[in-house]
Amino acid sequence: MINACHSGGSRWAFAVMLLLGCAAMTPAEAFYNSQSALGTNTNEIMDDDSSAPFIDLMKMSVPFREARQLTKGNVEYDGYGWPRLISDGGQAGTRFVSKLPAGTIPSGPYTVLYDGEGKLEYGNDATLREHTPGRDVIILDPGKDNELNATLFIKATNPSNHLRNIRILPPGGVCSNNPFQRVANPGQCSGNFLSFEQHSSKIIFNPDYLTFMRDYRVIRFMNMSGITRNPVYAWEDRASIDQQSWGGAEGIRGAPMEVMVELANRLHADPWFSMPHAASNDFIRRFAEYVQVHLDPSLKVYVEYSNEVWNGVFTQHAYAKQQGVQMGLDPDPNQAAYKFYSKRSVDVFGIWEQVFQGNKRVVRVMSGLVGSTAMTKTILSYNGAYRFTDAYAVAPYVYGDAAALRQARSVSDIFRVMTDPKYAHSLPNEIKSIGKQAELTKSFGVDLVAYEGGQHLVDMTTKSDNQHPNNLFYEANRHPQMASIYQQLLTGWKQAGGKLFVHFSSPRIYRKYGSFGTKEYITQPDAQAPKHRALLAFTRSNQCWWSGCSGNTLVRQAKPAITLEAMKTQSEPLDATAPQYEPINGDAPPFPMGNIPPEAAEQQAVTEGTLVTMRRAPNEQYVVGGNALIRPARNRADLWQAATAYQLRTVVNGDIAGSQDLAALWQASWDQQNLYLRIGVEDDQPDVSDSTVPWEDDAVEVYLDADGSMEAQYDQRNDFHFIFNLKDGKVALGKNSPQGGRLPLSQKITRSGDGYVLEVTLTWAGLGIAPRAGHRIGLDVHVDDDDNGGDRDGKLTWKAKQDDAWQNPALFGGAILGE
Known part of the structure; x- marks a missing residue:
């Protein structure tokens, strides 16, 4: 655990104290970024992140x-x-x-x-x-x-x-009196030399990264924390300092909370945290409690619910739409999504303010599309949400028009498109949109800030880094005229009424996914980075111009009385030309990272034959993160009447040659007496059974943590591993399950063509659980496949990402008993 203590000292003494694990309490004016009007977005943690934030x-x-x-x-x-x-x-x-x-x-x-x-x-x-x-x-x-x-x-x-x-x-280290500079050996230090090898757990951050970041007053941790498509619900599933890597695919990657708070402390920068879209209230509260205790008390904290919930390419939008429709917030699905986002944001703000005991350090942020004032009005007016909101954030990006950019044949053409008023997202029109938003947010008593912004030269239809017009985009981003674009955008932002501007993003390599980095790599000379130079020039000549910019206390606007007429909203289509793109650094991860997977994936799995007998819902239903929804059994004659089907998609052991080799779905329902499971399997070579243990043949494994404790070890009470043997129809217990008692289940296997359906009834009494709506259980379903005798060829799972569930219930998925 990273901790902080507080004592007096100079700016450099502050940095040194932090390096040794203590945060010094120093007047804000003593810091490099104390009067900065700009913030910066972090990058995703990946092996190709050229901002290189960590020394390890x-x-x-x-x-x-x-x-x-x-x-x-x-x-x-x-x-x-x-x-x-x-x-x-x-x-x-x-x-x-x-x-x-x-x-x-x-x-x-x-x-x-x-x-x-x-x-x-x-x-x-x-x-x-x-x-x-x-x-x-x-x-x-x-x-x-x-x-x-x-x-x-x-x-x-x-x-x-x-x-x-x-x-x-890396080689070398830092001097205790200057953690912002990398040195090769002790001879280069006037203070104590701290080698990276011996002090890695305390130094943590790349000195070059700290040097870049220290110009910015606010750090938005959305990317570093892995918010996009992140299904995390329970506090126990948060990122851990001890994980092998903080990188990886969407929904998995993300820096630990402790590391982000430590970075904010070391830079004396206000952190901006985006809360996961499906996080429980307990998760939100514990996160806030950690920040309240460990964040330097001279810093504010910006709090936002998720990221770009309006953006249809993200599962957080699908989640908000699903929740809003289910709650009946609006007959229009998009309006229902905006209203749910508004409602949930206010819930999140309330938890943070309760933890901070009314302290004015919490900046409550909602966000939306820069070109849609109707969206802004919906979000801020719903149930009077503006009264609990301090800032409305937009992303002023300049690019002109995607189709016109594809016709460009020179860098001059690129800049012409970016500045031509006839294009919706040209520089002059983006500044006009900013002005409209500033006027509207002011009427609600809410500040206008930018959660992202800058140039947006990217063509997501391209298939390679060198495909036209990508090379022109790179050249334009390296051209001095891009600095002029940035200077005009920032000046227009200030003049239109905008306040904090958080640019996008930290140094990153220019690729087909965009040229968003203000530098291409962390040590790139400033002379080669026109966007970086423009940002620094702006912040040094336009220091804090609004009340409460510096210091640890937010100056909130007075909330006006909004008339009923002003609060009226209407459905409005999203701007078709607005940037809605997949995240930088590649495609979305395979299901089950998201909450509502594509229908096509499910349709592929439901092949002709046995699986057709399993009633298919149009979408897998997930609630509060990656938890499956188990609906009550309303009709004992048809237990599966309202049950949805969940597909097994992950290969954790051996090889599965696509759905033609093995495909599987599971369904569940419940009543006060029993939990009902049904697993349907299509197998091109069924009933291969020649091994002494069932899991090396064709078999189904069901994992159940009945009280949802999800500990790393079986508790010998209600953590079960059931193995259903297709050879004799019997069930065995995994060795870590409770032994000696009567099994709390009955089962039936129905074979048909190249597949089978396993139906299982588990008694709540035998599991030691009194069921209720809202109860969470740990659950996973695995299918073992053996096509040619000998050991199994592969294993397919619903949730587990490694073949260790037999001894680690923390790898199970989750399921909620619905109403």
């Missing part, structure tokens, strides 16, 4: 369990993602650096520290120079292509003392 490169690596091209054989993982068991001839691999321009991080010797016993190997631009137990020295050299790529492989590990806690640390 392993924290930005691809999680071992996601690196399927680098991992071979059967691998089992511990609770933090470290491989604890690797089959003979197998390996666990990860990519810890990818496509970084030379100079982003230092070349030369890196120290690899680790606990446990095993064998490590390195690849691409990483080579081993020396080895001693627990410590390797590798050389990172970008080579002739001037691009750094590096991989690490665990070739063998001792199951009783497996390799873990691997840290990949």
